[in-house]
Amino acid sequence: MGELHPAIVHLPIGILTLYSLSEFLRFGLFKQESWMITKLFLLVSGTVGAFLGLNSGESLEDLRTNDEQLLNLHETFANASTWVYGIMTVAYLVWFLEVRFAFFSRLPLWNILSGLARLLRKPVIAMIGAATGFILLSLTGIFGGAMVHGPDADPLVSFVLQLFGIK
Secondary structure (H helix, E strand, O other): OOHHHHHHHHHHHHHHHHHHHHHOOHHHHHHOOOHEEEEHHHHHHHHHHHHHHHHHHHHHHHOOOOOHHHHHHHHHHHHHHHHHHHHHHHHHHHHHHHHHHHHHHHHOOHHHHHHHHHHHHHHHHHHHHHHHHHHHHHHHHHHHHHHHHEEEEEEEEEEEEHOOOOO
């Protein structure tokens, strides 16, 4: 499964990037319920794909030896971005379950979960979550690209590696 890692991770990267963009287009027309469902779809499919990517990356790590520092940064940022998007996914899933199935509101502790999910979906917090996820995802890609194509792959990769003290 490790050899498929590049193929597995690129689709979720695109999907989660679209989700992040959609959070910044959430005003006016984009605030309709259909956009909430679209964002939920983007989050669920992108996050599931990201977790598969994490799994395939672990398999690939066993097959190859890379620069240990780059590998650790890539892995750390991959985990962080996946969990940020995962938390946002749960917030949207809670909204969907509340809207579609009223019995969830009668479950113990649902009000606490619902309140936290509502907080995460507030425009400013959702945009911060989307921006954070996107930045973490971008850094993951930069470190992965540096491992595959070298530290001088492009000027942005070189700049970020210098910021992190890697040459």
